[in-house]
Amino acid sequence: MGLFERVINKSVAEFLREGIRLRVIGDSSRLPVSLQKIAREAEEATRNNSQLDLTLAISYSGRRDIVQACRSLARKVHDKVLRPEDIDESLLAAELETSPANKLPYPDLLIRTSGELRLSNFLLWQSAYSELFFTDTLWPDFGEDDYLEALVSFQSRDRRFGVRKKL
Amino acid sequence: MKSVFSLCVQMSRPSIILKFILGLLWGIIHLAISLFNLWSLLIYNIECYLISSGLLWKYRDLHLDRLKYLAIVVASKEAKNNMKIRQLLCWLSTIGVKYVCLYDIEGILKKSFEPAMNGLRDGKAGEYLDIGASVNYSHCGHKEMVIEWLSGSDGKEGIAKAANLLCSTYFSENTHGNGKREPTFTEADMASALKAVGCGGPEPDLLLMYGPARCHLGFPAWRLRYTEIMHMGPLKSMKYGAIVKALYNFSKKYQNYGKLGFQL
Numbered sequence: 001m002g003l004f005e006r007v008i009n010k011s012v013a014e015f016l017r018e019g020i021r022l023r024v025i026g027d028s029s030r031l032p033v034s035l036q037k038i039a040r041e042a043e044e045a046t047r048n049n050s051q052l053d054l055t056l057a058i059s060y061s062g063r064r065d066i067v068q069a070c071r072s073l074a075r076k077v078h079d080k081v082l083r084p085e086d087i088d089e090s091l092l093a094a095e096l097e098t099s100p101a102n103k104l105p106y107p108d109l110l111i112r113t114s115g116e117l118r119l120s121n122f123l124l125w126q127s128a129y130s131e132l133f134f135t136d137t138l139w140p141d142f143g144e145d146d147y148l149e150a151l152v153s154f155q156s157r158d159r160r161f162g163v164r165k166k167l
Numbered sequence: 168m169k170s171v172f173s174l175c176v177q178m179s180r181p182s183i184i185l186k187f188i189l190g191l192l193w194g195i196i197h198l199a200i201s202l203f204n205l206w207s208l209l210i211y212n213i214e215c216y217l218i219s220s221g222l223l224w225k226y227r228d229l230h231l232d233r234l235k236y237l238a239i240v241v242a243s244k245e246a247k248n249n250m251k252i253r254q255l256l257c258w259l260s261t262i263g264v265k266y267v268c269l270y271d272i273e274g275i276l277k278k279s280f281e282p283a284m285n286g287l288r289d290g291k292a293g294e295y296l297d298i299g300a301s302v303n304y305s306h307c308g309h310k311e312m313v314i315e316w317l318s319g320s321d322g323k324e325g326i327a328k329a330a331n332l333l334c335s336t337y338f339s340e341n342t343h344g345n346g347k348r349e350p351t352f353t354e355a356d357m358a359s360a361l362k363a364v365g366c367g368g369p370e371p372d373l374l375l376m377y378g379p380a381r382c383h384l385g386f387p388a389w390r391l392r393y394t395e396i397m398h399m400g401p402l403k404s405m406k407y408g409a410i411v412k413a414l415y416n417f418s419k420k421y422q423n424y425g426k427l428g429f430q431l
Contacts, residue, residue, distance in 0.1 A: 062388065063389065063392065067354055067356075069330070070334065070357065071350045074337045074352065075350060077337065078350070084331055084335035087334055088331075089324055089326075092327050117397060117420075118393055118395050119391055121392045124391050125326070125388045128386075129384065129385070131381050132383070153381075157379060
């Protein structure tokens with residue numbers, strides 16, 4: 001956690017200079033108070049930037065994201081903003097931490113480093129049509145060459161985005 | 168006039184030569200990449216053949232103890248290839264896979280195979296695996312295999328139905344109670360709700376993707392937490408050796424399943 005705090009602290013000036021907007025998603029209640037504070041301040045400082053959106057998923061769980069979306073919907077049901085029978089895919093998707101309201105679109109490309117071939121509870125809902133790229137390179141060593149390799153792989157795929165015909 | 172014309176011809180000659188050289192270089196690079204790809208394909212095919220014929224020792228004895236549940240995702244266009252799907256299921260049964268889940272987003276596999284599969288509904292297997300209705304029990308190669316058929320309606324739609332159920336229950340409890348209880352759904356509540364709406368089921372240990380894109384195409388998100396994912400390429404060019412290799416590689420994998428070695 002100390003690493004997160006140091007990196008975020010060091011990078012805020014660069015984010016401001018480069019127009020990068022930082023967002024932090026995940027269960028922040030499980031994080032040290034100091035990290036919560038630094039993350040909040042960095043988000044606030046970079047809120048108006050628009051050149052690049054950088055999202056850090058810390059203490060994030062895809063299943064937890066789905067469950068908290070259900071809780072948000074339940075609160076809306078309680079407040080009579082919507083009825084339980086109105087709940088569908090799009091309403092649930094709108095309550096996820098990466099929802100359109102937060103302007104975090106679903107990823108086109110998901111890169112998993114370190115040679116593991118799984119999602120590890122990351123963006124389970126959002127990765128339905130994401131091109132998955134697995135690389136043996138460890139994260140600290142992931143550089144431009146590895147990124148280009150991922151992009152070349154992505155370019156060569158035939159993506160149909162799961163276009164479904166009505167049954 | 169004649170001198171202006173000859174000057175133009177002289178100026179364009181170097182650019183023509185340059186264009187020719189660049190075009191030649193481009194062609195050479197393309198040729199080199201094509202030859203490399205052809206070579207890789209040849210090596211892959213030879214390896215698959217050697218594995219299929221049992222000539223590679225290490226693939227002879229597959230230890231499938233860790234593979235309790237296998238999932239296959241097929242791109243919908245390829246899901247219409249019934250012959251290939253049957254062949255795939257037979258291969259898996261021959262290898263010794265006990266439980267397999269087949270998924271395509273449009274439900275083509277469910278419509279094509281579920282009613283026609285030779286077998287009985289295996290209620291016991293369904294209960295053991297916590298699976299809903301779409302389970303068949305198949306004989307192929309004298310080995311038994313439980314097959315589950317899934318579609319897009321079991322994925323995101325299933326989670327939405329479960330959310331609907333949770334919220335309906337919460338709403339009716341609040342209507343009859345004091346109306347101030349904050350929703351405290353947990354992952355266990357969601358899992359129970361998914362089971363109640365017929366979208367429960369175990370998490371596959373391994374998922375094989377057949378199709379042009381390396382996506383899981385909306386496979387039930389709740390069940391994908393720690394599933395190993397491998398892309399196998401187009402279904403039409405599937406190979407027995409490639410499946411054996413994928414299962415072998417899986418058997419050698421180490422997973423700690425998100426357990427931490429230290430407290431945060």
